[in-house]
Amino acid sequence: MSAPDTRELLRRLDGAYGAMHWWPADSVFEVVVGAVLTQNTRWENVERALANLREADHLDPERILSLPEPELAALIRPSGYFNVKARRLVSLVRFIQRSGGLEMLMHWDTPRLRTALLGVHGIGPETADDILLYAFGRPVFVVDAYTRRLFARLGWFPERAAYEELRLHVEGEVGADAGALNQLHALIVEHGKRHCRSRPMCTGCTLAEICAFGR
Ligand code: SF4
Structure with a gap:
């Protein structure tokens, strides 16, 4: 070495x-969604899944939670592992909403936010740090x-x-x-x-x- x-x-x-x-996105929420969708797949596939959500007008926390999970999975199908990712996305969006929304989370300090993200179903260190760095601008x-x-x-x-x-x-x-x-x-x-x-x-x-x- x-x-x-x-x-x-x-x-x-x-x-x-x-x-x-980097990261190419129109909103903080889009970065958050992209961080889950990019697990184990190429970015081009994430873009197709995001385009589906956008076209269906579901690239929004409340609109995602309003969808039955199989319908969400169908929209994000191009990103692969779509059933697993739909469940993870719902868990993450529920956490965001429970915490008062992205605006509230902006005020959390980095260790608290990282620990909380790691406690969400399906969010490992790489996804948590993607969100911290690219959505919240934290130095990780x-x-x-x-x-x-x-x-x-x-x-x-x-x-x-x-x-x-x-x-x-x-x-x-x-x-x-x-x-x-x-x-x-x-x-x-x-x-x-x-x-x-x-x-x-x-x-x-x-x-x-x-x-x-x-x-
Ligand atoms: S391509 Fe990778 S392995 Fe080859 S010199 Fe560059 S950094 Fe090293």
């Missing part, structure tokens, strides 16, 4: 790809499969390292800067799609010099 340098990673990826402007780092693969290839952490170990390490190096953590996660996803794929394309990779696998 080599010493991680998250700031150098951010600098190099920033130089290669520029500002990512999202650890996903792209991150694990990249950090393992860089020689920084074993691929099976604990979620919290990776998250806290990156947050410690980058600092409480939601904009930088947002950009870093989006850049890692972009790099995972363009270069550091399951079969990596190391030629021309901006990280080759600092990557154990690339060397």
Whole structure:
């Protein structure tokens, strides 16, 4: 393993790809819904499911709760695991409504909000942190499969390292800067799609010099 340098990673990826402007959504609620729909699927499938909800005029907390679960599942079918995700979505929206709505949750501090989100059915650390970072603008780092693969290839952490170990390490190096953590996660996803794929394309990779696998 080599010493991680998250700031150098951010600098190099920033130089290669520029500002990512992630997460693409018209509202905070849309980010929340997208965070559940994106579990175990590609973003293009999430977009199709969101478009179905939008076209049916159901991209709204009360409208989602007004739907029988099978109808909600049918609308989000393109995102895969649609029955499971419908149940998770309903649990999450119920939690939001019980808590007084997204406006009230904006006033909760980050540890309280993270703990509460993790207590909702089907919301694991990655989804909770997606919501915290991209919907609520909190300075947390999202650890996903792209991150694990990249950090393992860089020689920084074993691929099976604990979620919290990776998250806290990156947050410690980058600092409480939601904009930088947002950009870093989006850049890692972009790099995972363009270069550091399951079969990596190391030629021309901006990280080759600092990557154990690339060397
Ligand atoms: S050099 Fe290869 S393995 Fe390393 S980050 Fe780039 S694409 Fe991934």
